[in-house]
Amino acid sequence: MSHVLELRAVCKTYVDGADEVHALREVDLIVEPGRMVAVMGPSGSGKSTLLTIAGALETPTTGEVLVGGLPLSGMSGEDRARLRRRAIGYVFQDFNLLPGLTAAENVALPLELDGISAAKARAAGLRALEELGLAERASRFPDQLSGGERQRVAIARAIVGDRRLLLADEPTGALDTVNGEAVMRLILSACKTGVGAVVVTHDAQLASWADRVVFIRDGRVVDRTAPRLGPDSLLSQEAAR
């Protein structure tokens, strides 16, 4: 099976007057279906740039991005836009729900924008809300939902239809610990259905939900966590002390 996302030697350089700013340097990253990868780094390390390039919102200066095995470099602008609408879901820190639409309409919106009939889009939207335990909130407007519920609706919108890649930028930033944990559990349960996720964060507690953590500094991947150990490794380490 092809990777949900692959970055090959991706560089991004911005020109600022006479200066060149290297936002990303030679970044390699693979996200398999069903896996959550956290990209951890301080402000200005390039992690948000990585997310916008992975989400086909920006193009790399050099290097290649493949989504679902398809290289973005060969695609027309229109094809890239279609891929963004159909295959990629985004979750932001501040939810970005449209205030004039209900939860169900917000979730159905990406499908409607993609030309799917309103009735079909609405049915798929309701299904996504049901999967995340939000069916009874479907007809509420964003201002009638709690912060935690709004972020759950945003996650439903990110996985509605047949999206295989979920990109999240500090998805629990505005939430308290309990609601933040609920959001991470939700992303994890989306991964269990085969979605691949990239979560960008500076927060180690958030990153610790991921299967793999990639550390980024000054635009470069400097380190990665080792593959996960068996379920009993922790308690046996403790007992051995």
Place this chain on the structure above:
Amino acid sequence: MSIRHALLALLSEGPKYGLQLRAEFEARTGEVWPLNVGQVYTTLQRLERDGFVESDDDSEPGPQKGFRITGDGAEELASWLRTPPDLAAPPRDELVIKILVAVRLPGVDVHQVIQAHRRYLVELMQEWTRLKDEEGDVDLNLSLVVDAELYRLDSVVRWLDTADGRLKRAALEPPAVGQASVRPQIRRRTGVRR
């Protein structure tokens, strides 16, 4: 951590046998802190000596010997619960010392040292989070213990992140001369715990 007071807490629910105390201690702490039966009996003997618990009879400690809390024991437990642990002076933290040494040592990249520790801590946090994800729903005590451990490890990662940034800035802008004169005063005011 105080096994003494944990045992008093369990006995405040009613009389119990030594083996039972060990099993209940492990269950209530999410089985994160294993306890050997020898520790349980030694602690019980000391508690009895201090008048905080009473045993059924004068026989040797064994699985059939029951213990109950005394009035003094209940008072001791109540006062312990409200006494803050000694957090006033900074502990002599091995990781802090390693980073301070790495800053000075020629040929050592302190940022690489920091990253090695950061990765190890995040890997540990991943293991704890996985445990909470898999078993936290069925074991509230385990969730509480895991949360405490995650916050403790998280605070160390945050300190490493801050140190990383501070050292990077300091390398770009070395501190002005003359600030050293304020240091002795600060040092005298804070005692370091062993």
